[in-house]
Amino acid sequence: KNQVEQSPQSLIILEGKNCTLQCNYTVSPFSNLRWYKQDTGRGPVSLTIMTFSENTKSNGRYTATLDADTKQSSLHITASQLSDSASYICVVSGVGSYIPTFGRGTSLIVHP
Amino acid sequence: IAGITQAPTSQILAAGRRMTLRCTQDMRHNAMYWYRQDLGLGLRLIHYSNTAGTTGKGEVPDGYSVSRANTDDFPLTLASAVPSQTSVYFCASSDSGGRGDEQFFGPGTRLTVL
Numbered sequence: 409k410n411q412v413e414q415s416p417q418s419l420i421i422l423e424g425k426n427c428t429l430q431c432n433y434t435v436s437p438f439s440n441l442r443w444y445k446q447d448t449g450r451g452p453v454s455l456t457i458m459t460f461s462e463n464t465k466s467n468g469r470y471t472a473t474l475d476a477d478t479k480q481s482s483l484h485i486t487a488s489q490l491s492d493s494a495s496y497i498c499v500v501s502g503v504g505s506y507i508p509t510f511g512r513g514t515s516l517i518v519h520p
Numbered sequence: 521i522a523g524i525t526q527a528p529t530s531q532i533l534a535a536g537r538r539m540t541l542r543c544t545q546d547m548r549h550n551a552m553y554w555y556r557q558d559l560g561l562g563l564r565l566i567h568y569s570n571t572a573g574t575t576g577k578g579e580v581p582d583g584y585s586v587s588r589a590n591t592d593d594f595p596l597t598l599a600s601a602v603p604s605q606t607s608v609y610f611c612a613s614s615d616s617g618g619r620g621d622e623q624f625f626g627p628g629t630r631l632t633v634l
Contacts (some may be wrong), residue, residue: 439619439620440620442620442622449628450627450628451610451612451625451626451627451628452563452610452623452625453625454622454623457620457622497562497563499623501619501620506551506568506570506576507565507568507578508620508623510562510563510564510565511562512560512561512562513562
């Protein structure tokens with residue numbers, strides 16, 4: 409069964425600090441991996457997509473990495489801001505699959 | 521309309537009642553999805569549709585039904601609501617299923633079944 413595991417489940421950091429969120433998956437054959445950000449009371453929004461050939465990709469202060477050999481991805485947030493407080497969800501799609509596999513998310517709280 | 525909309529925003533429902541959650545998108549996306557989100561469990565797929573006229577079951581389909589009469593609309597029906605269906609429901613759409621396309625989510629419907 410395809411699985412996506414995220415860690416930590418929750419994280420509290422101070423404004424201005426960096427943090428890294430982890431995602432491990434078993435989906436095979438692999439097509440792509442997306443990180444979504446979900447603000448409280450809103451629907452998720454895609455931050456970045458990683459395909460098999462990509463090792464790292466940045467979107468502003470967000471940097472995603474992918475190691476397709478070990479089936480691991482990370483999302484690094486630099487110089488955190490209060491607006492980064494949200495749930496971050498890792499979603500992995502398999503080749504030819506109509507249904508992506510969702511992780512349960514990491515809840516990030518940034519304190520002033 | 522811009523993007524994907526859901527109605528109602530929230531609803532309190534007596535157990536045993538029938539309820540339809542509405543979802544409409546204006547992006548001409550082929551694929552649409554219904555998820556429920558519960559604390560600690562993340563987003564779980566209820567039903568999906570790859571194109572108008574076709575639907576499929578997701579991870580937690582029991583107690584729910586869907587239809588896809590046209591490209592834009594994808595209603596979710598609870599035939600006889602039960603308290604365990606209390607949740608936040610999200611509708612999403614993507615250009616096509618099967619390629620890992622970005623999913624665009626609606627704002628959600630918060631449903632409470634008493």
